[in-house]
Amino acid sequence: MNLRSSMNPPEEISVRIAATQQDVSNPEAPAADRRRFDAENLTTLLYPIVFGVLILILWQTQVLHRILGADTFTLPLPGRILTIIADNAPEILMNARATAIVALTGLLFGSMLGYLLGVIAAVFPKWGIGGLTVVSAFNAIPIIAVAPILNNLTKDFSRDADTRSMLAKILVVTLMTMVVMSINAYRGLTELKPYSEDLMKSYAARRTDVFFKLRVPNSVPFLFTALRVSVPGSVICALVSEYFAEYIVGVGRQIRENIVLAQYATAWAYILTACLMGILLYAILLAAEGSLLKGRR
Amino acid sequence: MSVFKRSSRDAMAGGPAVVLDANEPEIKVEHVSVRFDGKKGAAPVVALQDVSLDIRQGEFISLVGPSGCGKTTLLRTIADLQQPSSGRITVRGQTPREIRLQKKYGIVFQNPVLYDWRTVRRNVCMPMELKGVPKKTRTATVTEMLELVGLYHFGKKYPHELSGGMQQRVGIARALAIKPEILLMDEPFSALDEFTKEKLNEDLLKIWNKTNKTILFVTHNISEAVFLSDRVVVLSPHPGRVSAIVDITLPRPRGLAIKNTPEFGALVAKVRNSFEGV
Incomplete structure (x- = not known):
């Protein structure tokens, strides 16, 4: 039975209708679909960029200052901020590196721990759901409350102030990212399509097979849902936890130090650095999601 | 049961060949009832009440009935996805569970999953x-x-x-x-449009012809059931029970044109008139 002969007219019509949206008949090139996707992409990029450029023009021409009633000392001009970044590049990079290490290490440990908690809750649902409720209560604690506490708890960890500060900061990020991941992992492992468990049962699949061939792959989009929250969150947690850390390093800490010293231009340089770090990590995440979830809907 | 004492691994790998007596039905449903316990205080829901049915090897059999008549429950009980409250089901001389563990069932659900x-x-x-x-x-x-x-x-x-x-x-x-030895299909085409459904009905008959499986087909579409089946089992609701079994004597192979014959119309009417208490 070949393809042509097996398809009746109505089915062919339905295929053709589908082909107008996406070229089903040619497996290689869903050209129409890609074109539409590009146009969509273009506008989603274009609008914020136009808006950003507009703000920059208003800012550099000091119209923004007049609107806000600010002066160029507290709100330095974009050109000056960029000059400072260029002049202090090595120092800024060193601080950005420290923040990135905290954010990414915390994100890694937090996400792994969170997934593990999700797995445990999915395997032992009786107390797993209750456990997750307790875990999500951590979500309600503000970072500015957690950071000093963890700072205090880790003060005997090492003789080196940098090391013990690092640990405290990473722990803050770990705690916060763990919560998001655990709840989403649990949902991904348990919210299965109707009949998919019955299907596995009808093939007498082992529990491990159900887990690795159904639950784990099912959880992948949920994993990215968690990361979309926790990637920017990890940067924010890292910045805030640096405020309270013992050892003075990191982009967040530099923002604070420079504001205290009334060096607003330098503070703004670090604020811009923090923004760029968040955007860069989020862009990496979206690219990874795009390539890993290709073919899914 | 005793044939399985060799090793469970053996059973998983396909199991020993069970030679069936030509007169012995492949699937034997004997006085099966399925009750779902309601919430506290509420009376249990009787999905199936004393259902008995014999299905021969290689037969195409349909379960027809309105919503709530227990046709899906009966299929799920045969598939060992649901346990009967009373009564017994024997498939090729074994329990449904043994057949399921030997991976002899192929199931198609209401959505493709x-x-x-x-x-x-x-x-x-x-x-x-x-x-x-x-x-x-x-x-x-x-x-x-x-x-x-x-x-x-x-x-x-x-x-x-x-x-x-x-x-x-x-x-x-x-x-x-x-x-699989037995194909269980639970309203597989109910979500599709009429044209696609008719086409897939024809295709299914061709596949059945080539593979010679026993097919148990659940549907609420009388015309579909008559077109496909050797026998149509009519189930009636509240409680779910067999109200009639209609032999479909139409010649095979069948094409869609058969739907225009008076014999086809008469059989559809016969099935429709078999429902009780709807």
Whole structure:
């Protein structure tokens, strides 16, 4: 039975209708679909960029200052901020590196721990759901409350102030990212399509097979849902936890130090650095999601 | 039961051949009742009441009835996805559980239940992975099955790139991939439009003809049941029970044109008139 002969007219019509949206008949090139996707992409990029450029023009021409009633000392001009970044590049990079290490290490440990908690809750649902409720209560604690506490708890960890500060900061990020991941992992492992468990049962699949061939792959989009929250969150947690850390390093800490010293231009340089770090990590995440979830809907 | 004492591994790998007496039914449903306990205080819901049914090997049999008549419950009980409250089901002289563990059932559900992270080929492949079929055999069988359902050229597509009818055909290919003895189909085409449904009905008869499986087909569509089946089992609701079994004496092979014959119309009317208390 070949393809042509097996398809009746109505089915062919339905295929053709589908082909107008996406070229089903040619497996290689869903050209129409890609074109539409590009146009969509273009506008989603274009609008914020136009808006950003507009703000920059208003800012550099000091119209923004007049609107806000600010002066160029507290709100330095974009050109000056960029000059400072260029002049202090090595120092800024060193601080950005420290923040990135905290954010990414915390994100890694937090996400792994969170997934593990999700797995445990999915395997032992009786107390797993209750456990997750307790875990999500951590979500309600503000970072500015957690950071000093963890700072205090880790003060005997090492003789080196940098090391013990690092640990405290990473722990803050770990705690916060763990919560998001655990709840989403649990949902991904348990919210299965109707009949998919019955299907596995009808093939007498082992529990491990159900887990690795159904639950784990099912959880992948949920994993990215968690990361979309926790990637920017990890940067924010890292910045805030640096405020309270013992050892003075990191982009967040530099923002604070420079504001205290009334060096607003330098503070703004670090604020811009923090923004760029968040955007860069989020862009990496979206690219990874795009390539890993290709073919899914 | 005693034939399984060799080892459970043996049973998993396909089990010993059970020689059936030609007169012995392949599936024997004896006085089966299924009750679902309601919430505290509420009376239990009787989904099936004292259902008895014999299904012969290679037979195409349909369960028809309105919603709530227990047709899906009966299929699920035979499939060992639901336990009977009383009564007994024997499949090839064994319990449904034993048959399920030997992976002799192929089930097609109301929706295709394709895994959206797997391509069409890998979806069809999935049951064979669970069964531990060697990779070379798997690849060959996937090709064979996709050719059977007319989707060979769509193997590398993902499920969402296919139409509903094509997705359901992938589901059928997957169910057939482990060469089951019995194909259980639970309203497989109910979500499809009339044209696609009729086409897939014809295709299903061709596949049945080629593979010679026993097919138990659940539907609420009388015309579909009459077109496909050797016998139509009419179930009536509240409580679910067999109210009639209608022999479909239409000649085979059947094409869609048969639906225009007076004999077909008479059989549809006979099935329709068999319902009680609807």
